[in-house]
Amino acid sequence: MAFAPASQSISQRFAPVNAALYAKEVILYLYRGMNSTMYKELEGKLIPKKFGESFSSVPCAGDPHAECGSGIVAGDATINEVIFHQWGQKGFPTSGISTTPNKERARFYALSGGENTEGYIFKLSIENLKNENVSIHKVNALVTNPSIPEDDEHILVAKDFLEIPKSAIVSIEKV
Numbered sequence: 001m002a003f004a005p006a007s008q009s010i011s012q013r014f015a016p017v018n019a020a021l022y023a024k025e026v027i028l029y030l031y032r033g034m035n036s037t038m039y040k041e042l043e044g045k046l047i048p049k050k051f052g053e054s055f056s057s058v059p060c061a062g063d064p065h066a067e068c069g070s071g072i073v074a075g076d077a078t079i080n081e082v083i084f085h086q087w088g089q090k091g092f093p094t095s096g097i098s099t100t101p102n103k104e105r106a107r108f109y110a111l112s113g114g115e116n117t118e119g120y121i122f123k124l125s126i127e128n129l130k131n132e133n134v135s136i137h138k139v140n141a142l143v144t145n146p147s148i149p150e151d152d153e154h155i156l157v158a159k160d161f162l163e164i165p166k167s168a169i170v171s172i173e174k175v
Helices: 010-022 036-041 078-089 103-110 126-131
Strands: 029-035 097-099 119-125 135-138 154-157 169-174
Touching: 029 036, 029 097, 029 103, 029 126, 036 119, 078 154, 103 119, 119 126, 126 135
Parallel strands: none
Antiparallel strands: 029 119, 097 154, 119 169, 135 154
């Protein structure tokens, strides 16, 4: 095992480790996996389950995500909807669309975890999403206990709570 020279300070010895740990990840694209049945039903569009409704909510007693430690707040708030959207990976209806910066995770969802033999992967440009005023909510940064942290889920919400604009879609790949 190699040791750093004693002449180096602690900060010098750990600088490469800290740089790697705290390097800001630059994400240029997000991916959305969609099975072929849903692709046909939605005519190849990225449409949320709750079409045209605000991406915020007031949690009530009895809501699945209304439990101690979930991170919900009192009143009408976007964070409540972010938590609800990803809660237990149940597919609760919101005006958000799940995406990931990991193309392989998108492939997993496109093929429904191996249940389907074909699906589609949408590649979305972060720059184009921002230009279209699409809100991007990074689940791992906002939620205390994300349902599937390895997805690094980013929830997209169109400014009018409708379809994600086609101009944000760079490509659609059949898998």
